[in-house]
Amino acid sequence: MSAKAANTQSILADMHPSKAGRQLGAKDTGGASRTVTTVIGISMIIGVVLCIGGLLFIDPLMRAFGASEASLPLAKDYAFWMFIAALANLPAQSMNCAARAESSVRISSIAVITGAALNILLDPVFMFDWGLNLGVAGASLATTVSQFVTFFILVWFYSSGRSVIKIKMKTFRPGWSFIKDVAMIGIPTAVIQICLSVAASLTNIAAASLPQSDEIIAAYGVVQRLILIGCYVIMGFMQGYQPVASYAFGARDDDRFHQSVRFALKGALLLTVLVEAVYILLARPLILLFNSNPVIVDYGRWLLTAQMALYPAFGLCYMMTITYQTIGESRYGLFLSVIRQGLFYIPFILVLPRLFGIAGIYASQPAADVLTILVCVLSVPSMKRIASRNMQGSMTE
Numbered sequence: 377m378s379a380k381a382a383n384t385q386s387i388l389a390d391m392h393p394s395k396a397g398r399q400l401g402a403k404d405t406g407g408a409s410r411t412v413t414t415v416i417g418i419s420m421i422i423g424v425v426l427c428i429g430g431l432l433f434i435d436p437l438m439r440a441f442g443a444s445e446a447s448l449p450l451a452k453d454y455a456f457w458m459f460i461a462a463l464a465n466l467p468a469q470s471m472n473c474a475a476r477a478e479s480s481v482r483i484s485s486i487a488v489i490t491g492a493a494l495n496i497l498l499d500p501v502f503m504f505d506w507g508l509n510l511g512v513a514g515a516s517l518a519t520t521v522s523q524f525v526t527f528f529i530l531v532w533f534y535s536s537g538r539s540v541i542k543i544k545m546k547t548f549r550p551g552w553s554f555i556k557d558v559a560m561i562g563i564p565t566a567v568i569q570i571c572l573s574v575a576a577s578l579t580n581i582a583a584a585s586l587p588q589s590d591e592i593i594a595a596y597g598v599v600q601r602l603i604l605i606g607c608y609v610i611m612g613f614m615q616g617y618q619p620v621a622s623y624a625f626g627a628r629d630d631d632r633f634h635q636s637v638r639f640a641l642k643g644a645l646l647l648t649v650l651v652e653a654v655y656i657l658l659a660r661p662l663i664l665l666f667n668s669n670p671v672i673v674d675y676g677r678w679l680l681t682a683q684m685a686l687y688p689a690f691g692l693c694y695m696m697t698i699t700y701q702t703i704g705e706s707r708y709g710l711f712l713s714v715i716r717q718g719l720f721y722i723p724f725i726l727v728l729p730r731l732f733g734i735a736g737i738y739a740s741q742p743a744a745d746v747l748t749i750l751v752c753v754l755s756v757p758s759m760k761r762i763a764s765r766n767m768q769g770s771m772t773e
Contacts, residue, residue: 400478401626405540410547412474417548418555419466426466430459450512457516464520464527471530471543477619478540483533491526495519564697564706564713565611571717572607576600578722582729582737588671592734595676598666603683606651610691613643614698621702628767634760637699644691652687655680675734682738686745689716692752696759703763708755715751720744 399408430437438451468487475484495518501507502514510517534543576596583592617640624633655662663676693716700709721744728736728743 399626400540401623401629403627405542406547408477408540409542409544410549411554412470412477412541413543413545413547414550414554416467416470416474416543417545418550419470420463423462423464423466426462427459430455430462434459453511453513454516457513457520461516461520461523464524468523468527468530471527471534473615474541475530475533475539476615477622479619479623480533480539481616483530487526487529487533490529491522494525495522498522564701564709567710567713568694568697568717571714571721572604575717575721575725578725579737579740582725583734586729586733586737588675591669591671592675592679592737594667594669595663595672595679598663598672598676599679599683601666602655602662602680606648606655606684606687607690609651610644610647610694613647614640614694617643617695618698618702621699625702625763625767630764630767633763633767637763640695640699641692644695645688648688648691652684655684655687678738683741685742686749689745689748689752693748696752696755699759699763703759703766705762705766712752712755716744716748720747 399405399411434452434455435448438448438455472484472487475481475487498518498521499515502510502518503512504514508514533539534541579596580593583589583596586592617636621633621636621640624636659677659680660673663673663680667673667676693712697709697712700706700712721740724740724743725737728740730736732739
């Protein structure tokens with residue numbers, strides 16, 4: 377799916393757990409149902425727009441994302457089914473997050489794991505000549521089928537009456553103020569992903585002017601894949617933290633809220649330290665899994681070590697971004713989502729490689745992480761103060 381579609385999915389996936397969680401904590405089940413119904417309805421509309429728009433403009437879109445004349449037919453074969461998948465993928469993401477918001481983790485896990493397992497099983501059946509022999513289109517079709525299966529599992533859950541949150545068409549109310557409210561909650565997560573993409577592009581541009589640029593860019597591509605896995609580990613943990621904190625905040629349970637914040641902080645730091653240790657200690661063999669060229673392996677080893685040197689900065693910043701979203705301070709959460717890979721990293725990657733060559737690329741991420749940690753540490757006292765103030769304010773309403 378295109379980067380634009382992926383970012384839309386990120387906003388939809390994360391924009392309503394905080395709001396619905398706060399409403400459930402405040403015992404406003406009707407409000408939570410309206411929020412979730414409206415978000416799912418909007419996601420379905422966006423899915424239809426992406427599907428129709430993508431199919432109508434598939435050629436220019438594929439060329440815009442870098443497909444050459446030689447690769448265009450394959451790109452179109454793959455993209456066709458991905459645009460069809462948007463019809464199920466976006467509302468499924470919204471329903472999955474709603475299930476987490478009401479602590480129905482079991483059905484959420486069943487839906488996601490079933491879809492993932494089915495995708496793995498169907499890939500070879502659809503792709504290879506002993507099966508349907510559809511090639512690249514088969515891989516895309518397998519993903520689409522699995523996403524529709526996930527979608528129907530979640531539809532069954534909400535239509536069976538087992539859920540706390542009820543999805544009813546009569547509660548679909550997509551007013552502008554509502555859209556603005558919930559979008560402000562989800563935008564920071566999308567911004568983090570956008571900043572990661574922009575940072576990767578600028579790093580490639582910086583590397584292109586250096587000797588052995590092809591090897592450096594190839595090594596950085598491998599490193600980015602590994603780092604993305606680490607990011608998903610932290611993001612998954614934070615997605616579990618968000619509805620818990622939101623529920624406690626909505627219930628005005630100050631002790632429970634701060635307990636969840638402390639747990640999330642310790643968990644994020646522990647996970648990032650573990651990921652950092654694994655990646656640094658096993659940097660060389662991990663790069664070798666993707667490429668055996670000794671020059672690429674050497675560059676990749678140092679790039680991975682540099683990128684992970686202060687990796688707890690990512691966990692700390694993301695945890696605080698989620699927390700500020702939860703307590704109703706989405707604008708400061710948006711600011712935090714920009715600082716690490718945007719506000720701090722971009723100036724360093726634009727300047728340091730010109731001054732110090734490859735060493736400048738190595739130093740850019742640690743330098744940005746030092747500033748990120750500083751800002752986050754300085755923001756902790758205000759986060760506690762604002763959370764307590766907002767909870768007290770909601771008590772008096």
